[in-house]
Amino acid sequence: MTNAQPNNPNVPLRRRTGFRDFAQLLHQIGETRETSAKVEWLAAYLKEAPPSDKAWTLGLFTGRRLRRMVGTRQLTAWLAEWEEMPEWLFEECYHQVGDLAETLALLDRSPAPQEGMEGDLADQMRMLSSLSSLEDEEKKRLVKACWSGMSAHEKFVFNKFITGGFRVGVSAQTVIQALAKATGLEASVVAHRLSGNWDPATTDVDALLQEGSAGQDLSRPYPFYLAYPLEAALESLGRPSEWHAEWKWDGIRGQVIRRGGQSFVWSRGEELITDRFPEFVTWMEGLPDGTVLDGEILAMRDGRPLPFSTLQTRIGRQKVSARQLREAPAGFMAFDLLEVGGQDWRERPFTARRVALKALVQAAAAGNFTLSEGLDITDWSCLATLRASARENGSEGLMLKRSNSTYQTGRRRGDWWKWKVDPMSVDAVLVYAQKGHGRRSNLYTDYTFAVRDGERLVVFAKAYSGLTDAEISTVDTFVKRHSLEKFGPVRTVTPELVFEIGFEGISESKRHKSGVAVRFPRILRWRTDKKPADIDTLDSLQALLRRTQV
């Protein structure tokens, strides 16, 4: 992006001027791959930023979403007017760049002033929050005025704010490390105090981070501990007796909190979803005060998990109808205990947490509040047999947890592993391609695949991961040379390239032409050895579907 001021990406910023520094920080962070440098810059920034800016920065970096304040169509129309540009040309540009905020920032030619945008980040946010209530003409004037005061990069950040699409490509781990560095607190402490429900507009972050303030927010969850997929041989884990195994269920990872006479349910995306699961109310009220559970929210009847597709009908609904409660009842399968009597138990060994959890679930004696069952593992080979039968059990594989492990923060290797069943797969042919967005906006990276049904090809899945950069560029060249038609951004190509497509689940679907919907499809490999005549048929998909329904 054209950027008016010379920037020196290797030296932390010195002078701080609010929004401008925030934009510069993002620019620096976005232009490096070194995590250590990201931590360094963010820590340096946090150390010096005024408290209100720090609150906003932390809020935004930990995934607080902003509301859309200006419609994208409106912005596009304004820009086309200011730049005297036909809308089709804007569309071409957008399609090439792949990001609306960036396209606008690149196309606007308001001169960038030497000094850039003044004022605190917090001021900027206050101004923005009033934007949505303004009349269109006022909005338009204000947006233009803001743009005229900004460098291209600042414009990009500002546009991300007003279109509600702001996201930072930085892991939670990095933010936590940086804040730990800036404050001198332990990373696990920072992580905990930062999670939960606080509003950057009104929160005093320094107080939030202070000792003992955790009690101020009863709903505050612990950061989730996430498992890595097991790739090494089981034997490399050591003795089976040091491990605990259980089924891996396919639902929504959730934390249930009972504190101060109130109950809260959090999703892994740090979203408070208490109201979406009214059937939890009774058993949650029965939990002892100061209890935090980790587990999986599942569609469940009489303590038995139902397929994920049943739970899917509940996802994304704020209001739950009586009919849904009847047809897709939800339950909670607990597998860990993080807080007991208001005490943080995360440092205790897993086995100890589990003993207490078992007692707790038994005492509750509620139908759809169950304990994730432990599996017997006397030797590794029987575990492999169990895993092979996972699908028939309705689970997606196994979880392995080291018996003496603590409950850690984020995705970590070593103590928790997920060992999923191999995905189902079929060979399919590439029929449509579309350019990627963002990172791959110049290349055809999004593909649609079809299987055979007699003489016809039936589209059944879209996938865009699993190829190496070299393969992507070869496919890209193929697409460009073998296009049949263009529908907007989509190109139809000669059905020639065959790929093995893997997926995690399959269910019946009336919305799809093929009659089936697959879950998490991805490209396993390019079958250069196969011809379109060799691909799988709709029958093979239906056979997979029947296999999972038994």
Add this chain to the structure above:
Amino acid sequence: MIRFTDNGLYCEAGDFHIDPWRPVPAAVVTHAHSDHARPGHGHYLCHEQSLPVMRARLGPQQFQTAGWGETVMRNGVRVSLHPAGHIIGSAQVRVEYQGEVWVVSGDYKTEDDGLSGAFEPIRCNVFVTESTFGLPVYRWRPQEEIFDEMRTWVEANRREGRSSIFQAYSLGKAQRIIEALRPYEGLLFAHGAVLNMQQALTEAGWDFPRVERLTEHTAMNIRKGCVFITPVPVGGLRVERWMGPNRSAACSGWMQVRGNRRRGEADKGFVLSDHADWDGLLAAVRATGAQKVFVTHGFQSAFSRYLSENGVEAGEVRTQYGGDEEDREDDAVEEKQEKT
């Protein structure tokens, strides 16, 4: 006067092709990039400054050269070459016959880079233009600003004891970057493909700062914190180990788009191009005064549509220059093969 054939642009009256992609008896070649200068033709006409690199890349061939503006007659057709500003020796081809004038741009840029000669607008009836960056999101800043940032970046890397790797085409941007980094003479190293070009140009009398091959015998105090110019990523290669801790930057017009900067292996992107940006393309087209414009490799459909809507009769032409929309694939492929 000029037809678009399966072999490339063909002038029937003069019986020659311009930048043909299949072997023909007589070719006029705009510049030495591999998608424009292909092997196998019977006879090549190019600009005299293009000859050394043409030879280095194509080996011995039947070459004929001409100076800027010098007329070469072909069966009564007047052919002359004019600076295109793209790379050293890159030319636009002016063809005149029975009072009609066509200009074929090859690749060009309108900013004077100090090496390639300043782009010369030529009045003509028909203009054949490239459109590699034919969208208004591609607008370049002056090269001096970019060069300043490059030097600042090298400085900062050196303060941390790191080497700086620039990824740029061996012919074109590599020379501009080497020239811009003249203050670092003695610390400049390059990939074999860049050194070959450097050698061909130096032998032809060009004065560039000294650039050397980096080896394990290069003195340690020079190796660490050096500048390395390469057409291909060197991550993981021996040469990368020899230069110690480093940061890398991709240098290309495509770096204008954030997604492209993040993709690929480099830490950073510098927006530096040997092609005209949107404003440059428009200015060039206007300056020719052409009644008809044919748009070749790049964003043909968008650029020609824009011209048509703004009163210039324009059409798209499919050529085999560039990959399809990107004028980078052939060079990239070629240079991968030379990977050390």
